[in-house]
Amino acid sequence: MASEASASSCAIHFDNLGFSNQQSLSISAKLTKTRKAGETNKAAEFNFFENADSVIQFFKQLGFQQSHIQKIIICEPRYLVSRAHKTLKPKIQLFNDLGMSESDVIQTILRNPIILRQRLGPTIHALKNVLGSDENVVTILKKVTRNLQCTANYFIPNVELLQKYCGISSDTIQKHILRRPNSFIVKTDLLRDTLIKVELQLGIPRDSSMFFYGVNFLLSCGEKNIKDKCEVFKSFGWTQSDIMKLIRLNPLCFTSSEARIKERLGYLMNQMGYKPNYLATQPILFMCSKEKRLLPRHRVLQILQEKGLIRMDYLLSSAVSYSESVFLKRFVLPFEEVHEVYAQLIGSTLDSLNHGEEIIAKTSSLTDFEGERAIRKDYLLSSAISLSESVFLKRFVLPFEEVHEVYAQLTGSTVESLNVGRCKSQS
Incomplete structure (x- = not known):
């Protein structure tokens, strides 16, 4: 009965700190369990509630909002029995020494709420040893979600294993680490087994550009x-x-x-x-995103194909592989028929598309032909061959007498037939 009363009292006090009743009971239960396991500092139990208040105030001073603090404490209630200025402040200072901004610190702790419970000095030293700069270390700390305790012991051996197994440079490994750090903060034996499985089970050779993605896949999915x-x-x-x-x-x-x-x-x-x-x-x-890329681009291709403006067999997979600016330049801006549809599907406006057209026009390269008949020097062959024959003639052949004879010879046609095509297009 006494323990139940104590838990109820804790829950009431946590509620006063801004937690809901359910959150308060959960925090109280977790702290009771850690106390029984002897994981908390007995000295911290003296004036516990005053200590908890000081911890919450410490987080607020760092710029955390109330909802942030709730998330952190619910994930790691033992912060409430930590000494804010003795235990937590020195670790924040390590972040500051790396050049972390206030927003960097907040992002890092929210992404990995237990990070301030870990020994950061050896971890940062190991990361800097491999990654070279404070900026790279900050990038890793902002992304990592794993327990960093093993970093000091395994990170450097893991990098050495990768260099030996894959035969790639430290710069290449560094790029992969910066992209997906969680895959490299594991026990070395586990990483070694995973490297072997990527080759034997997935069939991805170690010299493939997909090899590291295979490593990440196996480590992130059981x-x-x-x-x-x-x-x-x-x-x-x-x-x-x-x-x-x-x-x-x-x-x-x-x-x-x-x-x-x-x-x-x-x-x-x-x-x-x-x-x-x-x-x-x-x-x-x-x-790629279904809503932002697949659906809008599929609809654009449909309309252009129905109107005979591009080949009927043009592949959706080719279209979705382009960046947004390239897709706009090749398949949207030149064709008024799809402006409104595309703008609606991507949640944009016709004005924004027209603005994009103006920017592209102003930044185009110098032209192959003088005057109004010009085309850009950087116009891509892949764009030209995606057009139907009639559209290509209308845009790139009929307006330019300089290419009539060459094109006619290469296509087994005649200049006269091209002129007939010109008359038809004008009529």
């Missing part, structure tokens, strides 16, 4: 999780061979949740009509 995702693909008629082909081309396709994979397969196969053997060769269709 065996059961991978098996469950395979079953989702198989429920849509995929074979194991199809699945492995997709993984080899880009393992990151499998890092999405089962629900997202199922939704994407439903769209690509049931609505778009794609078959497994084709989709297995097009990882880009699984990597």
Whole structure:
């Protein structure tokens, strides 16, 4: 009965600190469990509530909002029995010494709430040893979500293992670490086993550009999780061979949740009509956003193909691989027929598209021809061959007498037939 009363008293006090009753009970239960396990400092139990207040005030002074503090304390209640100025402040100073801004510190702690409970000095030393600069260390600390305790012991041996196993430079490894640090902050034996599995089980050779993505895939997804995702693909008629082909081309396709994979397969196969053997060769269709890229670009291609403005067999996978600026330049801005539709689908406006057209026009390169008949020197062949024959003639051949004879010879036609085409296009 006494312990229940104590827990109730704690919960009431936590409620006064801004926590809900349910949150207060959860924090109280976690602290009771750690006390029984002897994980908290007995000295900190003296005037516990005053100490808890000082910790919360400390976080507020760092710039954390009340909702941030609640998230941190719920995840790691033992902060409430830490000495703010003796334990927490020196670790914040380590962050400041690296050049972290206030927003950097907040982002780092919110992403990894237990980070201030760990020995940061040896961790930062190991990171700096490999990454070289304080700026790179800050990048890692802002991204990492794993327990950093093992970093000091395993990080450098892991890098040495990767250099020996993959035969790649430290600069290349550094780039991968900065991109996905969690995959490299693991026990060295686990990393070694994973490297072998990427080659033997996934079939991705160590010299492949996808090798490190395979490492990240296996370390971030457990065996059961991978098996469950395979079953989702198989429920849509995929074979194991199809699945492995997709993984080899880009393992990151499998890092999405089962629900997202199922939704994407439903769209690509049931609505778009794609078959497994084709989709297995097009990882880009699984990597990009459906709402922001797949749907809008598919609709644009549909309209342009229906109007005969681009080839009927132009592939969606090619279109979605372009950056937004390149797609606008090639498939949207030149065709008023799709301006309004595309603007609506991406949540933009016609004015913004026209503004983009003005910017592109002003920044175009010098031209091959003088005067109003000019085309850009950097106009890409891939853009030209995507156009239908009639559109290509209208844009790039008929207006320029300088190319009539050459084009006629190369296409097995005659200059007269081109002139006939010109008359038709003008009529």
